[in-house]
Amino acid sequence: MRRLWITLTYIVFGILLIAPLIKIFTGAWEDGLQGFMDALTRPQSLHALMMTGIIVVVVTLINTLFGVMLALYLVRAQWLGPKLKRLLNSIVDLPFAVSPVIGGLMIVLILGPNTVIGALFEDAGLKIVYALPGMILATLFVTFPIMVREVMPVLQEIGAQQEEAASTLGAYSWYTFWKVTWPSIRWGVIYGVVLTVARSLGEFGAVLVVSGNIMNKTQTATTLVYQDVENFNVVAANGIALVLAAFSVGLLLLMEWAKKRKEVH
Amino acid sequence: MHIEVRNLNKNFGDFHAVKDVSFDIEKGKLIGLLGPSGGGKTSILRMLAGLEAPSSGDIVFHGKRVNDLPPQERGIGFVFQNYALFKHMTVFDNVAFGLKVKKMPKEQIRERVMYLVELTGLKGFEHRYPHQLSGGQRQRVAFARALAPEPQLLLLDEPFAAIDAKIRTELRTWLKEMIERVGITSIFVTHDQDEAIEVADEIMIISKGRLEQKGSPWDIYKNPETPFVASFIGESSFIDNISSLRGFESAAVHPETKALIRPEYIELGKPGEIKLASATMPATVKHVHFRGSEWMVELMVGDTKLITYRSLEKDVLHPGENVSVLLHRAYLFNDSDSWIMENPLKVDPMPIHI
Numbered sequence: 001m002r003r004l005w006i007t008l009t010y011i012v013f014g015i016l017l018i019a020p021l022i023k024i025f026t027g028a029w030e031d032g033l034q035g036f037m038d039a040l041t042r043p044q045s046l047h048a049l050m051m052t053g054i055i056v057v058v059v060t061l062i063n064t065l066f067g068v069m070l071a072l073y074l075v076r077a078q079w080l081g082p083k084l085k086r087l088l089n090s091i092v093d094l095p096f097a098v099s100p101v102i103g104g105l106m107i108v109l110i111l112g113p114n115t116v117i118g119a120l121f122e123d124a125g126l127k128i129v130y131a132l133p134g135m136i137l138a139t140l141f142v143t144f145p146i147m148v149r150e151v152m153p154v155l156q157e158i159g160a161q162q163e164e165a166a167s168t169l170g171a172y173s174w175y176t177f178w179k180v181t182w183p184s185i186r187w188g189v190i191y192g193v194v195l196t197v198a199r200s201l202g203e204f205g206a207v208l209v210v211s212g213n214i215m216n217k218t219q220t221a222t223t224l225v226y227q228d229v230e231n232f233n234v235v236a237a238n239g240i241a242l243v244l245a246a247f248s249v250g251l252l253l254l255m256e257w258a259k260k261r262k263e264v265h
Numbered sequence: 266m267h268i269e270v271r272n273l274n275k276n277f278g279d280f281h282a283v284k285d286v287s288f289d290i291e292k293g294k295l296i297g298l299l300g301p302s303g304g305g306k307t308s309i310l311r312m313l314a315g316l317e318a319p320s321s322g323d324i325v326f327h328g329k330r331v332n333d334l335p336p337q338e339r340g341i342g343f344v345f346q347n348y349a350l351f352k353h354m355t356v357f358d359n360v361a362f363g364l365k366v367k368k369m370p371k372e373q374i375r376e377r378v379m380y381l382v383e384l385t386g387l388k389g390f391e392h393r394y395p396h397q398l399s400g401g402q403r404q405r406v407a408f409a410r411a412l413a414p415e416p417q418l419l420l421l422d423e424p425f426a427a428i429d430a431k432i433r434t435e436l437r438t439w440l441k442e443m444i445e446r447v448g449i450t451s452i453f454v455t456h457d458q459d460e461a462i463e464v465a466d467e468i469m470i471i472s473k474g475r476l477e478q479k480g481s482p483w484d485i486y487k488n489p490e491t492p493f494v495a496s497f498i499g500e501s502s503f504i505d506n507i508s509s510l511r512g513f514e515s516a517a518v519h520p521e522t523k524a525l526i527r528p529e530y531i532e533l534g535k536p537g538e539i540k541l542a543s544a545t546m547p548a549t550v551k552h553v554h555f556r557g558s559e560w561m562v563e564l565m566v567g568d569t570k571l572i573t574y575r576s577l578e579k580d581v582l583h584p585g586e587n588v589s590v591l592l593h594r595a596y597l598f599n600d601s602d603s604w605i606m607e608n609p610l611k612v613d614p615m616p617i618h619i
Contacts, residue, residue: 067329159349160437161345161349162349162351162352164316164336164343164349165345165350165351165410166341166350166351167335167336167337168314168315168316168336168337168339168341168342168343168411169342169362169363169366169410169411169413170337170360170363170366170367170414171337171363171366171415172337174266177364179351179362183353184352184353200275221533245547
């Protein structure tokens with residue numbers, strides 16, 4: 001009986017995780033190295049990978065900065081009432097609860113070309129929806145809770161006393177942050193960065209709605225895979241997917257390492 | 266540093282943690298804030314440090330109101346209950362922190378840190394991290410770190426609470442000596458009366474946010490001003506009907522008067538052991554407990570229970586045995602007043618001069 005369960009578990013694990021990876025790998029090489037390279041060097045592939053790259057970098061930067069700041073305010077700020085803190089704390093989780101497609105739709109509804117705000121920005125020469133800024137916004141929306149949720153528990157655990165001790169020793173907030181708080185939350189932040197990168201690399205729904213998926217303009221790697229599959233260009237789809245998967249595996253390894261460090265400190 | 270506190274109040278939402286506390290502290294004194302846990306002692310300390318803003322009232326250092334000064338500018342050192350050492354820094358860097366903030370030259374920092382490390386007996390441990398130190402060593406690091414920037418006032422929050430009992434007594438003496446040597450005005454918080462009595466020049470008893478009494482340990486012990494102080498210091502027996510005890514019949518003229526009697530105010534002997542037989546009353550032994558260096562004896566005088574101690578040198582008592590008891594004095598109080606009453610029968614009614 002026990003053997004049966006163990007075998008079953010391995011089968012499920014294999015079908016769900018290993019088989020797709022193998023399939024992506026063999027699929028990408030179906031036409032040999034040349035086919036794989038051709039799929040990757042198509043202009044739309046290069047453009048899509050570049051878009052994904054830009055989104056990942058910008059989103060990770062913004063998310064790290066504001067995520068750490070929000071976590072600090074939610075845990076430490078005394079000028080926020082406890083009720084307001086609780087409210088903000090639950091709002092932070094909203095993107096986890098809401099489907100990314102709905103998140104994207106909200107951005108279209110608020111900032112789309114037919115709305116007041118959207119028109120205002122467009123007059124100023126800044127296109128948001130169906131352009132890069134909208135895609136960044138959508139990805140930010142989806143990944144925002146990650147950093148906050150990684151850093152908040154660490155801050156709560158280390159407590160405010162070390163920071164208070166620094167203040168009685170004459171250090172002001174900036175110095176205290178870099179010398180006392182940062183070394184303690186560092187590994188939490190790195191873990192958050194890895195997760196944010198992974199999530200924004202793979203984001204599909206929200207970006208699809210906001211970008212309009214225009215080839216060579218607003219197409220990301222994931223939406224290109226989607227389009228290739230739609231067009232029965234399976235080898236190309238597998239090629240791009242393989243690149244994304246390789247990245248993700250690399251990130252996973254990095255995450256394991258960061259997690260270990262996080263536990264040590 | 267001379268410290269004045271006037272009508273200090275602190276509210277946390279609906280909770281009134283500190284109620285109208287006023288006191289003065291002279292330069293160079295070592296003060297103990299003593300009281301039960303949750304009584305507002307730590308809040309007072311944190312307000313002095315500037316880590317908590319008072320709801321009302323003034324804090325004056327050296328004649329200058331410091332309410333609006335942040336902790337960075339108050340010239341204080343703070344030792345936290347759990348030391349709050351910077352755990353990613355070595356002992357050296359911990360102690361040097363306050364000096365680096367001041368941007369002192371490297372050579373001077375080194376000199377001052379090494380001086381403090383030596384003073385606190387941590388020589389050879391400079392390159393260890395806090396998690397590689399014992400509780401007592403961590404406490405010394407916290408102390409050295411707080412002293413490094415040469416503060417005018419040292420605040421210690423339950424400095425010995427996290428240390429095991431045997432080392433605690435050792436550290437107490439060490440800390441008292443150290444503070445005397447440095448000559449810095451210091452205030453420490455404790456809930457342990459032995460600690461306060463042993464270490465402090467002066468004790469302030471805080472209960473439920475109020476300052477009950479301020480004075481030298483001996484003063485507080487001898488002349489407690491409120492029933493709370495009388496019951497908190499020492500392990501007193503609480504007596505409902507004091508007028509039923511021999512020598513204190515006259516207390517009945519004040520209605521509703523109750524009493525607290527300390528173990529050391531009660532003399533206990535087998536019949537005939539106490540010389541002043543006329544002042545004694547009979548009692549029965551209810552329980553005896555061995556307390557390491559003496560016996561704790563529970564006595565019943567009628568319905569009244571008394572607690573006292575008996576030396577191990579004397580005959581061992583057994584439960585149910587009849588003994589004589591002499592009450593030397595009692596702390597009496599009612600709703601409006603409190604006073605100490607000596608047993609009038611102790612003055613021998615028929616002195617015989619030879």
